[in-house]
Amino acid sequence: MNKGLILKTFIRARYFHKFKSRRRLEKYQQKQTKKQLDFFEHHSPYFQKFSGKTFEELPYMNKKVMMDNFDRMNTAGISKDDALKLAINSEKSRDFSEKLNGYSVGLSSGTSGHRGVFVLSDIEIATWVGGMMAKMLPKGKIFGTKVAFFLRADNNLYESSNSKILKFEFFDILKPMEQNIIKLQEFQPTILVAPPSVLLILAETAKVKKLSINPVRIISVAEVLTEKDEQYLKRVFKQKIIYQVYQCTEGFLGYTCEYGSLHLNEDVVVVEKEYLDDTRFTPVITDFVRTTQPIVKYRLNDILVEDRRPCKCGTSMTRLKKIEGRMDDVFEFDGVNDRTIKVFPDFISRVVLYVPKIKNYRVVQESSKKVIFYLDNIDIENQRLIKEELKTLAKRMRFKMPATTFKKYESDFSKKMKRVERIKK
Ligand SMILES: [Zn+2]
Numbered sequence: 189m190n191k192g193l194i195l196k197t198f199i200r201a202r203y204f205h206k207f208k209s210r211r212r213l214e215k216y217q218q219k220q221t222k223k224q225l226d227f228f229e230h231h232s233p234y235f236q237k238f239s240g241k242t243f244e245e246l247p248y249m250n251k252k253v254m255m256d257n258f259d260r261m262n263t264a265g266i267s268k269d270d271a272l273k274l275a276i277n278s279e280k281s282r283d284f285s286e287k288l289n290g291y292s293v294g295l296s297s298g299t300s301g302h303r304g305v306f307v308l309s310d311i312e313i314a315t316w317v318g319g320m321m322a323k324m325l326p327k328g329k330i331f332g333t334k335v336a337f338f339l340r341a342d343n344n345l346y347e348s349s350n351s352k353i354l355k356f357e358f359f360d361i362l363k364p365m366e367q368n369i370i371k372l373q374e375f376q377p378t379i380l381v382a383p384p385s386v387l388l389i390l391a392e393t394a395k396v397k398k399l400s401i402n403p404v405r406i407i408s409v410a411e412v413l414t415e416k417d418e419q420y421l422k423r424v425f426k427q428k429i430i431y432q433v434y435q436c437t438e439g440f441l442g443y444t445c446e447y448g449s450l451h452l453n454e455d456v457v458v459v460e461k462e463y464l465d466d467t468r469f470t471p472v473i474t475d476f477v478r479t480t481q482p483i484v485k486y487r488l489n490d491i492l493v494e495d496r497r498p499c500k501c502g503t504s505m506t507r508l509k510k511i512e513g514r515m516d517d518v519f520e521f522d523g524v525n526d527r528t529i530k531v532f533p534d535f536i537s538r539v540v541l542y543v544p545k546i547k548n549y550r551v552v553q554e555s556s557k558k559v560i561f562y563l564d565n566i567d568i569e570n571q572r573l574i575k576e577e578l579k580t581l582a583k584r585m586r587f588k589m590p591a592t593t594f595k596k597y598e599s600d601f602s603k604k605m606k607r608v609e610r611i612k613k
Contacts, residue, residue, distance in 0.1 A: 337356065340362060
């Protein structure tokens with residue numbers, strides 16, 4: 189691993205690239221984007237055909253476009269077939285150290301059927317690690333930091349490493365949780381990084397005194413952190429803030445600052461906002477740091493909620509109220525006057541949140557006429573209250589009340605946890 193580059197990126201992101209002025213940030217973005225596009229015109233066969241076009245004139249892309257044009261788009265001359273083959277073999281053998289022409293390859297844990305693959309150079313990984321550390325490590329002394337990192341291993345980005353300054357231990361979510369808990373107890377992390385579904389299990393274990401750790405910082409990754417889960421984690425682990433990393437295959441996109449606000453990483457990506465209503469938008473991103481796999485005007489599937497108030501940390505990078513979920517998971521119901529009514533995940537969560545005594549839940553829409561509620565407590569009274577709430581929502585938004593089914597909630601670590609999910613058939 190390129191330690192010099194990690195340190196350089198770390199220092200730049202932590203101490204210099206604060207971007208308190210929006211105008212300066214935008215100027216910087218324009219300059220970097222132009223450099224990036226010049227590079228792609230010369231090194232990506234796909235982008236050659238857009239030679240001479242301005243940023244505004246370039247077409248939008250998404251995961252499908254990227255995968256369909258993978259071979260011609262990446263600047264490393266790697267074919268999708270080779271990349272997929274290596275990524276799938278690594279997944280099977282659980283050995284992620286093998287590289288392709290010197291590049292790391294990973295599968296993206298896509299939920300919507302499109303299997304994605306990504307390639308990263310060592311330089312990009314070092315930059316990513318440096319940028320991530322700059323934004324996520326607590327201020328003040330870093331010496332002696334011990335990071336426990338829970339995730340589904342799907343690439344070799346994450347290797348346990350030990351130095352005097354930073355100990356980094358990796359926990360495979362797919363291993364039995366009892367084993368991980370014993371290892372975690374021994375490790376005693378100062379920073380705990382995990383998806384909310386795992387953090388909740390750890391919190392429950394800590395609550396019954398079967399785990400005793402005192403992290404100074406907790407970082408939620410990979411899944412949507414709901415407000416209710418956030419409050420619970422704060423209480424159990426005695427934290428003022430639960431930090432979040434907004435990260436996907438397409439890059440490191442956002443982070444929680446010292447004042448508890450989520451910000452977009454506009455020092456490494458340009459984010460265009462396609463508004464869905466007053467504050468909700470889907471982001472279209474252009475990464476001006478990664479050069480192996482171009483991410484240019486790439487439409488993500490996420491729903492973000494903007495918070496237009498300035499943040500006390502002083503950065504001009506966009507502040508988010510929350511990450512609400514995926515566009516795929518917007519529920520669709522039959523309207524009373526034959527139109528399709530779209531309902532954002534947040535409204536669906538609220539149907540459950542108003543009902544007391546429920547900690548774990550999932551709501552799955554199977555068709556416009558059928559919704560399944562998975563609850564940790566499915567007594568008759570809870571079922572009645574939830575139906576009541578859903579009816580109120582249906583009336584307000586003018587859709588036909590769907591059939592409801594209630595089932596027992598179970599954790600499943602082999603998949604990303606989604607509180608609200610629409611299954612397409
Ligand atoms: Zn802030």
